[in-house]
Amino acid sequence: MQTIIDKALAGERLNGDEFLALAEKGDLYQLGFLANAIRQKKHPEPMVTYVIDRNINYTDICISACKFCAFFKAPEDAAGSVLTNEELGKKIEETKVLGGTQILLQGGLHPDKPFEFYEEMLRFIKGYDIHIHGFSPPEVCHFAKLSGLSVREVLIRLKEAGLGSIPGGGAEILSDRVRQETAPRKCSADEWIGVMEEAHKLGMRTTATMMFGHIETMAERLEHLDRVRALQDCTGGFTAFIPWPFQPDNTVLAHLPKTTAVQYLKMLALSRIYLDNIPNIQASWVTQGPKIAQLSLFFGANDFGSTMIEENVVAAAGVGFRLSEQEIRTLVEEVGFTPRQRRMDYSLV
Amino acid sequence: MGSLPFCAMAWHRQTRERNQMEQMIEQAGLGDILAKVKNGERLSIEDGARLYRSPDLLAVGYLANLVRERKNGDNAYFIYNQHVNYSNICTNLCKFCAFGKPKESDQAYEMGVEEVKAKIRERLNEPITEVHVVGGIHPDLPYTYYLDMLRGIKEVRPEIHIQAFTCVEIAHLAELAGKSVEKTLLELVDAGLGSIPGGGAEVFSPRIRKLTCEKKLSGEGWLEVAKTAHRIGLKSNATMLYGHIETIEERLDHLDLLRKAQDETGGFLTFIPLAFHPKNTELADLSKTSGIEDLKNIAVSRLFLDNFPHIKGYWVMIGPKLAQVALSFGADDMDGTVKEERITHMAGGESGGHMADTELIRLIREAGRRPIERDTLYNVIKTY
Numbered sequence: 001m002q003t004i005i006d007k008a009l010a011g012e013r014l015n016g017d018e019f020l021a022l023a024e025k026g027d028l029y030q031l032g033f034l035a036n037a038i039r040q041k042k043h044p045e046p047m048v049t050y051v052i053d054r055n056i057n058y059t060d061i062c063i064s065a066c067k068f069c070a071f072f073k074a075p076e077d078a079a080g081s082v083l084t085n086e087e088l089g090k091k092i093e094e095t096k097v098l099g100g101t102q103i104l105l106q107g108g109l110h111p112d113k114p115f116e117f118y119e120e121m122l123r124f125i126k127g128y129d130i131h132i133h134g135f136s137p138p139e140v141c142h143f144a145k146l147s148g149l150s151v152r153e154v155l156i157r158l159k160e161a162g163l164g165s166i167p168g169g170g171a172e173i174l175s176d177r178v179r180q181e182t183a184p185r186k187c188s189a190d191e192w193i194g195v196m197e198e199a200h201k202l203g204m205r206t207t208a209t210m211m212f213g214h215i216e217t218m219a220e221r222l223e224h225l226d227r228v229r230a231l232q233d234c235t236g237g238f239t240a241f242i243p244w245p246f247q248p249d250n251t252v253l254a255h256l257p258k259t260t261a262v263q264y265l266k267m268l269a270l271s272r273i274y275l276d277n278i279p280n281i282q283a284s285w286v287t288q289g290p291k292i293a294q295l296s297l298f299f300g301a302n303d304f305g306s307t308m309i310e311e312n313v314v315a316a317a318g319v320g321f322r323l324s325e326q327e328i329r330t331l332v333e334e335v336g337f338t339p340r341q342r343r344m345d346y347s348l349v
Numbered sequence: 350m351g352s353l354p355f356c357a358m359a360w361h362r363q364t365r366e367r368n369q370m371e372q373m374i375e376q377a378g379l380g381d382i383l384a385k386v387k388n389g390e391r392l393s394i395e396d397g398a399r400l401y402r403s404p405d406l407l408a409v410g411y412l413a414n415l416v417r418e419r420k421n422g423d424n425a426y427f428i429y430n431q432h433v434n435y436s437n438i439c440t441n442l443c444k445f446c447a448f449g450k451p452k453e454s455d456q457a458y459e460m461g462v463e464e465v466k467a468k469i470r471e472r473l474n475e476p477i478t479e480v481h482v483v484g485g486i487h488p489d490l491p492y493t494y495y496l497d498m499l500r501g502i503k504e505v506r507p508e509i510h511i512q513a514f515t516c517v518e519i520a521h522l523a524e525l526a527g528k529s530v531e532k533t534l535l536e537l538v539d540a541g542l543g544s545i546p547g548g549g550a551e552v553f554s555p556r557i558r559k560l561t562c563e564k565k566l567s568g569e570g571w572l573e574v575a576k577t578a579h580r581i582g583l584k585s586n587a588t589m590l591y592g593h594i595e596t597i598e599e600r601l602d603h604l605d606l607l608r609k610a611q612d613e614t615g616g617f618l619t620f621i622p623l624a625f626h627p628k629n630t631e632l633a634d635l636s637k638t639s640g641i642e643d644l645k646n647i648a649v650s651r652l653f654l655d656n657f658p659h660i661k662g663y664w665v666m667i668g669p670k671l672a673q674v675a676l677s678f679g680a681d682d683m684d685g686t687v688k689e690e691r692i693t694h695m696a697g698g699e700s701g702g703h704m705a706d707t708e709l710i711r712l713i714r715e716a717g718r719r720p721i722e723r724d725t726l727y728n729v730i731k732t733y
Contacts, residue, residue, distance in 0.1 A: 002365050027717065028677045029414065032407050033373055260715040261670035262677070291640030291671045298407050334639045336404045 035269035035300030048332040049342040053102040054095040054309035062108025066183035070250035070316040105134030115147035119161040126162030136169035137195035141187040168207035175220040200237025213245040213259030232277045244284035249318030265299045272300025377408035397601045413648035413679030421681040425718035428685035430479040439485025443562035447629035469505045482513035492525040499541035510543040510725040516574035517549035517566045547586030554599040579616025592625035592638035611656045619659040622646040651679025676716040
């Protein structure tokens with residue numbers, strides 16, 4: 001343990017075995033102190049950032065039917081819907097009134113909308129002059145499959161239509177065993193990483209997420225972190241990493257126990273410690289609530305993520321935390337940091 | 350040292366790990382407090398203020414965790430209990446309270462003795478070991494009502510431990526009975542009272558009491574009732590309601606008075622910091638306590654109250670997530686399964702009213718502690 005702690009404190013990279021030893025034996029304080037020391041080194045300025053944006057889910061119709069998802073509607077389910085341009089426009093206007101700088105645009109894998117539908121949606125939104133952080137890798141892969149275009153071609157056309165950056169959703173656990181068991185129709189780990197690599201090469205920044213605490217092992221979490229770290233070494237295109245625990249209510253996996261706060265804080269700290277090349281780590285207040293999110297700032301997080309003027313996916317899994325911009329600012333100030341609004345690329349507003 | 354066998358080396362490794370943590374405590378400017386904690390020396394009020402004001406939450410928590418570990422090892426306790434709030438009718442109407450109502454309010458309620466007995470009877474099939482009975486300062490329920498309620502509970506469930514009536518209620522009952530606090534307590538014990546909960550302490554400062562709960566029993570009065578109870582052999586708990594208009598110095602004065610009382614009697618079992626919930630109170634414009642503040646209060650009380658065996662992270666008040674984390678910040682108790690708790694819920698407490706024992710056990714285990722089901726007096730019922 002001591003060698004590992006010394007190594008991490010010296011700013012040296014940990015290997016997989018060291019990660020697993022730390023995950024198994026590290027207590028809350030060892031992980032917290034380490035993650036906090038690393039965050040202080042990377043972010044010496046006493047500041048915590050957040051972005052004002054709205055999650056717009058253009059459709060809940062999805063052919064993927066992932067076992068951990070409480071949001072989707074199967075294509076044959078009459079309750080599923082697609083947002084109209086009018087609805088989209090109204091949501092964007094409301095976002096701008098609240099000082100929003102971006103739209104987080106994500107949706108289900110719709111069975112038959114043509115690729116042009118998405119390009120038009122981007123052009124329509126771009127008419128409102130707002131940054132579009134949209135289409136996670138599973139959506140991009142889905143568009144490629146439907147249109148017969150390569151991932152690279154899809155990304156080029158989306159970028160031309162107004163896409164600014166790509167959210168890190170749909171990563172779940174980047175291990176094919178876990179994906180086979182929980183989301184067999186979703187893109188593979190290789191495909192997910194592949195989309196991000198192409199996007200980075202096209203000059204688009206992206207985030208990466210990890211949804212943990214369901215059927216995966218610690219070694220599979222490590223595999224996930226490893227893949228993200230390796231791609232970051234190659235491209236440097238990830239702005240942030242966002243780990244959040246699986247919320248089981250209303251999903252096929254509802255029988256699984258919820259990740260506890262202590263386990264969340266440990267995983268957050270481990271992410272900060274292991275991902276030595278990712279500048280920003282986000283707290284997940286939407287799953288953890290304000291108190292634990294505030295505590296996250298001592299366990300490696302330097303960013304409060306988004307104000308989420310609208311959020312549907314986690315809410316569908318029975319978790320109801322909501323915070324206003326003012327509440328986020330207060331939480332940050334109580335810890336002794338200055339809250340600052342940022343954009344997707346972490347430039348300050 | 351390289352030639353030492355593995356286990357002999359382990360001591361050196363652990364010592365180096367500890368030293369690294371201690372270096373971080375020193376960097377946080379708390380090295381002298383660490384030395385006191387290691388030597389088992391009592392902390393001063395100034396030490397307490399520095400801990401409250403330290404921006405380094407992890408350092409403060411680490412110190413409290415050392416004390417917790419020394420006092421309670423890996424044990425984390427919970428109890429299978431039932432709450433009965435027999436009436437919310439109250440003449441005190443404290444500004445921080447959303448529970449108490451005047452008698453004429455349409456939200457006012459009171460349970461007859463039969464109703465209380467029915468509540469106990471409803472759950473006879475559950476392994477409940479304690480019933481926690483608290484209510485308002487009722488203007489006209491007679492003294493006999495309280496005695497009858499205790500006897501009634503015992504009649505339905507003779508083996509149950511009754512933890513009932515805060516010091517504020519006890520003082521009120523003594524007045525109703527026209528007897529001394531001691532005589533009243535002896536009669537209550539005779540009727541079935543087993544121990545006294547820690548409520549009603551709020552913040553002892555006369556300034557705070559004048560501003561928020563003028564009609565309530567004074568801090569001095571509260572401590573006097575608690576000490577009297579201890580002298581006749583009763584155990585009790587103590588609380589502090591933080592996060593409203595009190596200062597750090599007022600909190601520390603409160604803790605200091607408790608520490609002195611405990612030096613005298615040794616009758617306190619557990620200290621429970623209570624987070625103020627503003628919703629539906631007269632202080633509704635104040636904000637809720639933050640997670641940092643909740644953990645600081647757990648940690649500082651663990652460090653300051655060196656003569657209290659237990660510190661509780663009451664999940665109903667701070668939420669199960671933070672209560673779990675609190676087990677690493679000085680707390681060794683999560684309270685219990687509860688059920689039908691009304692006082693925090695009236696003030697917008699968001700935690701569900703009931704937690705299964707299996708969930709408590711899981712939270713404790715995942716925090717790295719040994720779950721122990723206890724009875725009121727901390728006798729072990731079962732180790733999980």
